[in-house]
Amino acid sequence: MRNILIIGCGLLGSSLLRRIHKKKIANKIFIYEKSSSNKSKIRKLKLPGIIIKDLDQAIKNSDLIILCAPMSEYKNLILKMNKSLSNKNIITDIGSSKLESSKVIKNFLKKGIVWTQGHPIAGSEVSGPENGKQDIFENKWCVLIKEKNTKKKHLNLLSNFWKKMGSKIVVMTAEKHDKIFSMTSHLPHLIAYNLVKSAQDFERIQNYDLIKYSAGGLRDFSRIAASNEIMWRDIFFNNKKNISKVIDLFIKNLNLFKKDINSKNNRSIIKKLTQTKKVRSKIIKLKQDIAKPDFGRN
């Protein structure tokens, strides 16, 4: 890879920046960042790369372009980029939902240009370039999206790129991606936000000071309920059909759970509470979480 352009340099953009620099993968790294606050942070932190103003020039000089901006910015950015894009550019992104963005790309990207979508399963409740880490993608999955017009060459190139970032690669369609992550990521975040919101409501209704007793379980949920609001709004809106379906499944199960509790259905409850336990062991075995109790935090 000669030159790489990172568009949007927040948590993940700056993590890529750090990793690309560390692994000496690029000749030059260009950074296009809208937020002046982020730009000054990048300068203060003395992060590698060149902050550019002239997007057209940077596109023309880049082999690989990685969009790390919020998904709600894709349309505007594509319209800005179109003029300078050519077949020489490999274009990808890191957005957390795929089908809706693939439509935006189809509708607005200049004809003849191919965009290969990606989604590294990495993140944190904190955001901004000050929180990026070069090893954030280490041993994490990176999903690459294969569509009708996907070029095998691009897929191979991106696959190699993400391996250098530390990721394990899996290729799937946008449809399958959005279904899987509606359950493993989008619903958990929505549930966490909703639980914290319900605790706030309850605190107000009961006039209790209850957040201070959050160590019994609530604190776990508060972590992902502290995630970036723009990113999560975009995900919830973009993947609303799949998310609605898993919300319905979740509510159906929750009502059954409530019924079992109220009728003291011992057999059904014990079955539920033992079967879910197996998932934790599986997750640890698959190295998707650390084995230490309590996330090793105490």
Next chain:
Amino acid sequence: MRNILIIGCGLLGSSLLRRIHKKKIANKIFIYEKSSSNKSKIRKLKLPGIIIKDLDQAIKNSDLIILCAPMSEYKNLILKMNKSLSNKNIITDIGSSKLESSKVIKNFLKKGIVWTQGHPIAGSEVSGPENGKQDIFENKWCVLIKEKNTKKKHLNLLSNFWKKMGSKIVVMTAEKHDKIFSMTSHLPHLIAYNLVKSAQDFERIQNYDLIKYSAGGLRDFSRIAASNEIMWRDIFFNNKKNISKVIDLFIKNLNLFKKDINSKNNRSIIKKLTQTKKVRSKIIKLKQDIAKPDFGRN
């Protein structure tokens, strides 16, 4: 304190054992444990204390008796203990719900004996004496329950005891306790169990292998969904009225959330996602969780 009797020596019982021994609070520590597997673990680990068979003798020789057994065992244990209990014993427990156990205590405990309920807000997804830690109560709340017949002397004594365990003390009624913890602990656990169950259902329906993509959020929930099934069945059954009410509040909010997503109600969603964020900062400020992103696990 002269002698202390711990009834039930799992995660928390063995944590008390370790701490009492470390702080040299007792002359003798007696352990009454039903499970032969736990007893052999305690022996292998060379934990302090004397494993006893004769409960009556141990009760007569103990100043403080701490019930650390599952709440569903309370009735049987009380009936066993009654014969030897006297006014000289200070009796407490560590159960996670309080109103239902207070009824069991009222109904079955020998007249004239006072039992002061307690609940240290500490635990883990792992159980058993091999996972106990002497510092598990450090800086955690311990709730002591005050009822009409509570003796001030007992409350003071238990308050001092739990301070030596590392806890911060708060006194409240069983009713208030059960309401607060239905929201901060019981609902989060039930939601976590229900989310993991829904993910399992979804995996089966869709025929996807999705647990391996759990790092996007699901893995956080899998931790508390791996908690001890007997303990949590007892909590869900004992506090079912309060839990049902918070389930209803949660479902009401979840349906509103779904509606906002489907109608792309930007203002309402952004309000939700920013207000819940504040709770995380509050929890960290109150030292109910560590400040490091991602629980410091990566």
